[in-house]
Amino acid sequence: MRAVKVLERLLATIPIMLGVAIVVFLFMRLTPGDPVDIMMGEAGYVSEGEIENLRREFNLDKPLHVQLYLFLAGVIRGDLGNSYTKHAPVSELIAERLPATLELALGALIFGLVVAMPIGIVSAVKQYSVVDRVSMAGAFLGISMPAFWLGIILMLLFSVRLQWLPVAGRIDYDASLQAVTGLHVLDSILTGNKAALISSLRHLALPSVSLGAAMAATVARILRSSMLEVLRQDYVTLARAKGLVEFLVVTKHALRNALIPTVTVVGLQVGVLLGGNMIVETVFGWPGLGRLVVQAIFSRDFPLVQGAVMVYAFTFVMANLIVDVLYTYLNPKITL
């Protein structure tokens, strides 16, 4: 039954993706700035007809509805077109960059959860204690700190001053890692390359913390408040009255129910992680999709922006589908 529902939901993403495609297409065309003019750079030296030729090559001389039709026809065939500036198929460019972005987002997610879960739980159990107050002040700080600022501060502290961690990049040049999935950490484990594993984890550390800090703070706060609510419920009191060990009461009875709102927030945070990626990737010289998109937007590389935004939208929809599926495990009363 669950499988059928998941399949249904997957099919439902098709109209969503189509909608996203049309909206991005129109928004990019409404933005002022001519891609061909931008591409020709600043200096003069443009020969007669050169700009018209490029415009024709990119189909920009055709009416908007024809351009949209050509784009959608391509999307349905699985062809996202070619980048104006990089002269390469968009799908190839995205495939090259996506693993880096996913690795960073997963790193941030794991960091966020590892930090947020214990803080959220302990703060709720020891409400109004020193630990609770310090944690929540810290969480407030975490939400307020912009990722790029945190990134630069961490970089100055751990890379420039202490020289513990590298400033930028994904892996050392001499790690000679064999690519399997494109996720460096995973590839290092799969190929048993210990040097590459250490190198890629060292490179991943600071960007993950910068990107995951805000999420950790949000999740910790949500978990704390839902834990507080659950801990006051009768069945928890009953569990305690039965003489159950406090640790089990908290982790097994309370946490499971408190996780439902938390999982919702984590799902939504995936969107924030993808957005924040653009900034953190720029700061840490991380060769991911976010930086590619920022550059594509500034150079009005329409096909590249369209393709990348669709990938983002798809990832976001998928993350929320996973959240919905998780609900059914956390609380069997919930159906898809």
Add this chain to the structure above:
Amino acid sequence: MLTLKRTLVVSASLLMVLALLAGCAAPTPEVVEKVVEKVVTQVVKETVEVEVEKVVTATPLAGPQQGGTLVVGLAAEIMTLDPADHRERTTETVIRNMFDGLVTRTTDGRVVLELAESATLVDDTTWEFVLKEGVTFHNGEALTAEDVKFTFDRIISENGIDYPDPHTSPRKGLVSPLESVEIVDDYTVRLHLSAPWPVAMQMFVHQQILPKDYFEEVGNEGFIKAPVGCGPFKFVEGSLGDQIVVERFDDYYGGADELPPVGPPLLDRVIFKVLPEASTRVAALRAGEVNIIQQVPSHMIPLLATDPNVRVVSGPSTRPTWMEMNVNKPPFDDARVRLAMNYAVDADTIVETVLGGLGIVIPGSLSPYNNFADTTLKPYGYDPDKALELLAEAGWTDSDGDGFLDKDGEKLAFVVDVRPSDKTNAEAVAGQLQELGIDATVRVWGDYNVLRPLLLDGERTAFVGGWGDSAFDPVGHFEAKWHSLVEGTGNGRGNFSGYNNPRVDELIEAGEVEPDVEKRHELYDEAQQIVYAEVPAVFLFLPDTIEASTANVQNWTVSADGRLNLHDVWLTQ
């Protein structure tokens, strides 16, 4: 149970403390500003001295050393490794270390022979190049006239590039007068032009030679993934958005005779790493992760100057900066008001304070380093009394005593548009104008590509910004900035003042095809004098290009055109 909880608590509090510490590590903004101002003047003297010393004494204490890996922090992503398929400086910088051209440029902008043994202008429209013999590509293939013809044909022919779809090279416009390439013998080619083309040699610097046989064997896509050139370094691996790794090409013919040392490069390996964020580049340099960084913001110089392992190097850029004024819109449709602005702005002070002395005041529409700059022109100079006098003549006086000039009940007020990179410059200009009762305010546009069409359509009033052109020839500047706009051509592509003078247009068009250097000087002198007199802009300054390296990088200096020629560079161990 208790211990677990305690561990959690301890680790959580530790994290919080860490976060707080990190917060404390940043000094308050006030302190930072003070430090910056104090150090700036010191730095200026230091860097200038160092540079001059380096240029004059070409032989440092220790001789050239072989070996080592040099890492470059690039400010922008690399677009492609196809020398014919982009229009981007950083991309060309990387490509230029793997590919050589017929000619190249010295750091101060002089054109010298590279792959060519000689270059002769046979007649007004024909250049003959004799190639050096014994030059080989990275795959062992010998360089011949066939390769030169193949390279240029690919650029100038319609749909000459076939990956990912057939299209025409975006570099065609850089050699637009080139009509055909004729092979005379194995080592001689003739380049036929449609009309006399005085900038030819400057523009041939930007075309790099490809190996015909290899290219045809692997195809366009295969070539981009494994490029082969005849430059000092050969491609090893890498991806465009991340890093490109190149290694020494042992059979390198030596490069330009005028750029010593001649011979194979000294470095074992070079890694070009993409680091678009300036603070990251500076951090990576200070951490010793990269050896050379480009585009150092001037406010970061004081920080770098305190680091003994870092050397900041600067030199004149190719981007004169002006405040262009819309000549078709009040208040700047009155030439007296535009002239008054030139007297009202103290460019010397801006160079000293905002640029930290790293730049020079310019008298007119061209960089003083341009080969055709009219040296008789002098900056208008700061003269607030004269400015107010001219404004009064144009009807602008402070009649209501509110501290601002007015005319017919309207205040003299306008918005200065600017890109984030020129924000401080524009604020300095506006501040000086404010002091004279001119209500100039600054609007920063995050995305230049939104602003640019508005400027070209004459919808804005004033713009502070620079215009780059690495050819040291007036064509790139005059055609784009001071020729009246002609849609679909290079003319007026950057004419933000809406300036339109038929005589100047005529002079520009004549200058582009005049083969005689003397006559060209006359044409451009006249054009410069007209623009100087009609003042479509406040002529501000030429800022320096600022780059930095670790102290162990030798025989490297800033190139005016922003290129990084690593063939001659070495590292001390």
